[in-house]
Amino acid sequence: MAANTASLANEAHQELVRTLEELHRAAGHPGMRKVSALIAAGDHPAVVSHEGVRTTLKGLNVPRWETVQSIVAALAGACIDPPRDPTAEVARFLPLWRAVREGEPGGMKSARELALSQGWGPDDGKWTAEAIVGVMINPFNAIEIDPSLAVPHEPLVSEDQWVQVGVRLIEEYGAEFALRALLRTLKGDYLGAMEGSPFGYHNPDREAVEMHTAFRYGCDRIVQRLAAEPNLLQRSISAMHADETMDREERIEMLQAESDVSLMREIMTATPETWHELSEEAHHQIFGYLIAQIAPVGSYGLPPHQRFHITWRIPEPPVA
Numbered sequence: 001m002a003a004n005t006a007s008l009a010n011e012a013h014q015e016l017v018r019t020l021e022e023l024h025r026a027a028g029h030p031g032m033r034k035v036s037a038l039i040a041a042g043d044h045p046a047v048v049s050h051e052g053v054r055t056t057l058k059g060l061n062v063p064r065w066e067t068v069q070s071i072v073a074a075l076a077g078a079c080i081d082p083p084r085d086p087t088a089e090v091a092r093f094l095p096l097w098r099a100v101r102e103g104e105p106g107g108m109k110s111a112r113e114l115a116l117s118q119g120w121g122p123d124d125g126k127w128t129a130e131a132i133v134g135v136m137i138n139p140f141n142a143i144e145i146d147p148s149l150a151v152p153h154e155p156l157v158s159e160d161q162w163v164q165v166g167v168r169l170i171e172e173y174g175a176e177f178a179l180r181a182l183l184r185t186l187k188g189d190y191l192g193a194m195e196g197s198p199f200g201y202h203n204p205d206r207e208a209v210e211m212h213t214a215f216r217y218g219c220d221r222i223v224q225r226l227a228a229e230p231n232l233l234q235r236s237i238s239a240m241h242a243d244e245t246m247d248r249e250e251r252i253e254m255l256q257a258e259s260d261v262s263l264m265r266e267i268m269t270a271t272p273e274t275w276h277e278l279s280e281e282a283h284h285q286i287f288g289y290l291i292a293q294i295a296p297v298g299s300y301g302l303p304p305h306q307r308f309h310i311t312w313r314i315p316e317p318p319v320a
Contacts, residue, residue: 012099017059019096020071023089024057027078032057035074042077044070068097136165137181214294217304219275219283222290225316227272232314236289239313243292254288257281289313 024030030038032050039048046066048056056063056071069090076089135141135156142155142162157165169178225232240246240254258264266282278286293311300307 012096013059013062016068016093016096016100017057019093020057020068023072023075023079023084026084027075028080030075030078035071038074038078039070042074044073046070062100065094065097068093133169133181134185136162137169137178138185139182210296210300213304214296214308215284215287217308218287218291218294218310220304221310222286223272223275225290226270226275229317233268233270233286233289236313240289243313246292250288254285257285 032053035053036048036050039046039053046064046069048067048070052063052067053071055061056067072089072093073086076084076086139162142157142159144155166178169181263279263281263285266278267285270278270282270286275283290313291310292313294308295311296307297309298307
């Protein structure tokens with residue numbers, strides 16, 4: 001255990017040194033005495049000799065935070081093309097330094113730092129500890145939120161997994177950190193927000209939600225009929241081809257799909273047992289074969305069987 005802890009600390013130190021080297025290079029590789037002079041000339045928390053700068057940049061020791069803070073701010077201020085914000089650079093280095101001193105937990109922001117910061121990590125594509133928390137704490141990734149609140153999606157984890165992660169997060173970092181992370185997510189600051197990825201607590205595209213809900217309801221009803229009515233698919237295909245009232249564009253799309261031999265082979269294997277193994281393309285084609293039209297007849301928010309009416313190509317048999 002001690003060896004493993006030492007290894008993690010060494011890796012964290014190496015990451016700190018590599019990041020310092022990158023900042024030093026971006027500043028134009030100023031000499032150690034030049035960096036020391038820049039620190040002395042500015043308003044920094046520590047006075048760092050040129051030897052202190054050298055041992056820090058070379059990774060020969062683990063300096064105090066004030067030393068790292070002063071070196072980083074001075075180097076950031078020396079960056080010209082492109083310029084760098086010293087305050088932002090200091091904030092970027094703090095979790096790196098803490099990871100060296102405190103191990104893996106040190107890389108995580110405190111609850112107060114999380115509340116004051118923006119975003120879940122840098123823009124370099126690297127995953128931060130906070131970014132992982134941002135994914136796991138987001139209920140959108142654990143449940144299929146009601147369509148009135150969110151666009152349809154497939155959860156990434158189960159509800160039990162989401163709860164277990166939340167419990168562990170509270171145990172290791174405290175309830176305040178977990179709740180602030182959750183609040184940030186619910187207010188719209190979540191991973192993917194900048195790219196416009198959907199999240200529940202805003203007004204969704206109602207038409208898209210309606211179409212998706214209707215399609216899923218239609219597929220559920222198709223599976224029920226396939227289980228009860230032999231040869232329904234073959235009879236529906238014939239009915240579709242004979243339907244002279246069918247929309248021209250829809251007919252063209254269906255016939256073009258029929259030219260895909262592999263797709264048609266897949267479609268002809270459709271049963272209630274194999275339904276979830278079929279591709280989305282097969283589901284849509286079968287939907288077009290069996291259902292001539294599906295339209296809303298009830299108010300928004302009603303259960304699908306009350307909300308939508310299905311016009312089948314082959315009418316349902318009368319209930320005995």
